[in-house]
Structures are given as structure tokens and as C-alpha cells.
Amino acid sequence: MIPAHLLCEPDKVAPTVLLPGDPQRARTMSEFFDVAEKVAENREFLMFTGTYSGIPISVCSTGIGAPSAVIALEELIQCGAHTFIRVGSCGALQRDIDIGALIIPTAACRGEGTSQRYVPLQYPAVAHGDVVQALSTVLPDARKGIVWTDDSFYVSDHDYWSSLGILAVEMECSALYSVSTLKGVRAGAVLCVDGNLLRCTCKKMRKTMEKKDEIPHQAVNGIKREIKAALDAVILLTSKEQ
Numbered sequence: 001m002i003p004a005h006l007l008c009e010p011d012k013v014a015p016t017v018l019l020p021g022d023p024q025r026a027r028t029m030s031e032f033f034d035v036a037e038k039v040a041e042n043r044e045f046l047m048f049t050g051t052y053s054g055i056p057i058s059v060c061s062t063g064i065g066a067p068s069a070v071i072a073l074e075e076l077i078q079c080g081a082h083t084f085i086r087v088g089s090c091g092a093l094q095r096d097i098d099i100g101a102l103i104i105p106t107a108a109c110r111g112e113g114t115s116q117r118y119v120p121l122q123y124p125a126v127a128h129g130d131v132v133q134a135l136s137t138v139l140p141d142a143r144k145g146i147v148w149t150d151d152s153f154y155v156s157d158h159d160y161w162s163s164l165g166i167l168a169v170e171m172e173c174s175a176l177y178s179v180s181t182l183k184g185v186r187a188g189a190v191l192c193v194d195g196n197l198l199r200c201t202c203k204k205m206r207k208t209m210e211k212k213d214e215i216p217h218q219a220v221n222g223i224k225r226e227i228k229a230a231l232d233a234v235i236l237l238t239s240k241e242q
Contacts, residue, residue, distance in 0.1 A: 003075035006060070008040035012049050013079035014056035016234050019072065019086045021172065026061040029087065029227050033057065044068055052231045055238050065151060066114035066175035073176055077183055083237055085131060085230045086176055086189035089219070090147060090168035092196040093161055097143065099201060100222035101193045102229070103167055104135045105147040108174035112151045115178035125149070125174035126181065130240060131188025134233035139190065139225075143167055147191070149174035154204055158197040168193065186237075190230055192222040 001010070020026050023046035030036035036050035044063030051057060060076060062069040073084065090103060097103075108125045110116070115125065136144065145167045150156065158169060173189050180187035194215060195202030203214065215223065 001078070003078055005042060005071050006040050006045050006047065006075045006079075007042045008047055008079065010079040012037075012039040013047075013076060013081050014049050014058040015081055016055075016057050016083040016085075016237065017076050017081045018057070018059040018230055019062050019069065019084055019176070020059065021062055021064055021069075021088050023061040025087070026059045029059045032227055032231055045072060053235055055234060057231070057234055062172065065171045066112040066149065069172040070114050070175050070179050073179055073187075077185055082185045083131070084176065084180060084185065084187040085135070085233065086172055086187070086191075087226055087230045088170060088172065088189065088191050089194040089223075090170040090191040091158075091202045092168050092193045093148070093158055093166050093198065095196070095198045097167065097193055097196060099193055099195060099216055099218040102139055102142040102222055102226055103147065103191045103193065104132060104139065104142045104144045105167070105173050105189050105191065106132055106144050107146045108177055109146065109148040109161070109166065110174040110178065112149050112171065112175050114175040118179055118182060123178060125177040127177055127188040128180070128186035130237060131186050131233070134236040134240075135188060135190050135229060137236060138229045138232040142190065147173055156197070162198060169197070190226045192219055192226050194219045
């Protein structure tokens with residue numbers, strides 16, 4: 001059955017899918033594949049399928065926020081996918097975390113509303129251990145810990161969450177983690193810091209903004225590193241299955 005929003009052929013979806021938010025990022029990630037074919041493009045969802053080091057893999061953009069990310073997750077699961085890595089960005093909530101640093105979220109505070117339609121807030125949003133281990137192996141210098149997933153970009157209480165030791169804020173992880181656990185599939189994430197809220201270097205805090213400035217130059221290499229790390233983690237995860 002063709003999924004309602006991805007509008008892709010189910011047999012064109014690989015078992016492992018990378019999940020960036022930005023469609024352009026999905027296009028960029030597909031350029032790291034051995035070969036890649038565009039298999040779907042509808043709304044915020046742009047998907048490519050191919051191989052990396054001979055391993056089947058897909059990348060599907062999810063747009064901004066938890067609702068569309070979970071739509072993509074649900075429909076990719078319908079197509080047979082079982083392992084997911086969010087490859088995204090975040091705003092740091094600890095002063096010592098620089099732009100360009102990489103974070104592996106082991107769990108997420110559920111500040112979004114989507115997962116609350118599935119389970120009560122007492123239900124934890126935790127990354128799958130296999131995915132965390134694979135990402136940690138290929139990124140030994142990445143910070144690991146808890147992030148805060150929020151629905152609001154412009155309204156935040158970042159000082160409070162920072163005081164609790166939360167590493168960063170982003171908009172998808174807790175929903176992806178909660179729903180993937182419910183559905184019995186594996187999900188994890190790697191995030192590149194593109195601003196620090198405590199240092200007032202986030203996008204919403206900058207005085208001026210042009211399109212070329214959306215990703216600060218300090219984060220460009222970090223984004224390339226997280227893409228390569230996610231792909232290398234797929235190799236480890238696939239070997240673990242065999």
C-alpha cells in the first residue's frame with residue numbers, strides 16, 4: 001500500500017533510514033551514497049534510496065517538528081523499515097558546548113505534544129541501545145546525554161532546562177524515540193550544534209540573518225561529520241544483525 005504522505009513504493013524503502021529535517025540535507029546526504037535514486041517527493045518529505053558500502057539505505061526528510069517526523073516514521077515502518085537515525089541540528093544548553101560540536105542524545109525530555117497522543121508523559125523517550133552504541137563507536141568524542149524536545153522555536157525557558165543539565169534543545173527526538181519504542185523498531189540520533197542559547201549565538205538571537213547564514217560556518221564541518229558518522233554507524237548496525 002502506498003503511504004498517504006510519503007507517496008513512495010514500499011519496496012523502494014531500505015530497512016535503515018536516515019532522518020534529516022531539511023529536504024536539501026536529504027539531497028546532500030544522498031550524495032554520500034554509492035548510488036542513489038530519488039524515490040519520493042511530496043510536501044516536506046524528500047526520499048532517496050541507494051547503498052552505502054554495499055548496504056541498502058534510505059534518507060527521508062521530515063520537515064520541522066514532531067508531528068511531521070512521526071508521520072514519516074509511521075509510514076516508513078509501514079514500508080518495512082526498522083532502524084532510524086535522526087541526523088539533525090540543535091541549540092546547545094550548556095555554556096561549554098561549541099558550535100559545530102556533535103551530540104548523541106541517549107534520551108529526550110518530552111516537551112512536544114505528538115508523543116503525548118500515544119503515551120502519557122511518564123513514558124520515557126529513550127534511544128535504542130544498539131543505535132547509541134554504533135554512533136558512540138564512530139564518534140568517540142561526541143557528547144552523550146539528554147536533550148529537550150520542544151514544539152516552540154521562538155518561546156523557550158532554556159535557562160531552566162540548562163540548570164537541569166540538559167545538553168541541548170531540538171524538535172523531534174522525544175517523539176521519534178517514544179513512538180519507535182512502542183512500534184518495536186530502533187531509533188537514535190546524532191545532532192550538530194548550530195548555536196548556543198546561553199551564549200546568544202542561536203539563529204533566533206542573531207541581529208541579522210541571510211539564507212547563507214542559516215548554518216554558521218563553524219557548523220559546516222560538524223554537519224559533514226555527523227552525516228559520515230551516521231552512515232558508518234549503519235555499517236555497524238547491519239553487521240550486528242547478521
